[in-house]
Amino acid sequence: MKIPYLDLGKVNDQLQPEIEQAALRAIRSGQYLYSDEIHSFEQQWAATNGAAYCVSTANGLDALTAAIHCLKTLCDWPDNSEVIVSAHTFIASYEAITRCNLKPVPCDVNPEDYNIDCSKITPLINNRTVAIMPVHIYGRPCDMPAIKDIADSHKLRIIADSCQLHTTHCSLSSLADATAFSFYPAKNMGAFGDAGCLVTNNPQLADLARIFCNYGATVKYHHEIKGVNSRMDSVQAAILSVKLSHLNEQDTMRQSQALRYNQGIKNPLIALPYSGSMDAKKSCWHVYPVFCDKRQQLQEWLASHGVGTIIHYPIPPHKQKAYTELNALTLPITEQICATELSLPLNPALTAEEQDYIIEVLNSFTV
């Protein structure tokens, strides 16, 4: 059997007639940017996330950047102020901080859910700290109430990186000043290209983000601030509205696939995510991670049986060449995850037969 990690064509095939109809509607509308289609998606996504405002952007990195840049402006943060960021994340979380001339201060994660370890945040706070950036890694929500308590008691802001968490059933947005999403094609709610957005309950932040993302202008050719060009287009918005209407059923599918893996994988060399606890509803299962000390052999074993896998992520941001200033740091839990994690196929196009085959291959792995 040949099972790629993710076959996006197959995933999108399931909704093809609806997607094609929506895309055609957007194409025929003659409005490609700042359209009703986009406005309607923004309203739906804000409501889904229990937020008052949604500002669409060209991608998730831009959404994070706009959120940080606009908070920096509104709160008057000096350059080189510090943002405490979850150490186990995709590089974009750090890049959004450094793009705004601020300093990322990585905080190690906890071994239970791979999210920021709340007990390690307070010791990192000093008089240069301005914000905390939790990252809902693999689609599992961070402990936002605990993070909010810490932020409130030190007068810090929260920018949540929800680029891997898309769901209709847990609205965490009210616990952050801004929450950023990516609709990169491989995400649970993936566009047919790049797209992203931020949601917030703060009207000043929403207004400023909208202006920032439109060349700093409210009125064409009248530029109030130095901005960027970062916009979602109508075709993506139309497609995302279709994807949103199926998010719940796809969430349920992912949860039952996670349960099938949890119940089927029985190999002492392979550790299950979240210690195998079927708190599956807590995650939107963007990624189903397993952990193995012999990861390379396991990945090769699966590949030799036609099963594609991905590592999220082989090198943590603080050990990347791009962040040499952080290379001396040791963050043991993050580094352990990066050394042992392997992501298995999990998506709405995966069949039960394919999953049973993957489980069989995993259970026959030896060293």
Ligand SMILES: Cc1ncc(COP(=O)(O)O)c(C=O)c1O
């Ligand atoms: C945790 C995290 N943050 C930020 C991003 C950036 O999103 P985008 O690729 O849409 O810019 C991603 C997406 O890959 C992500 O996984």
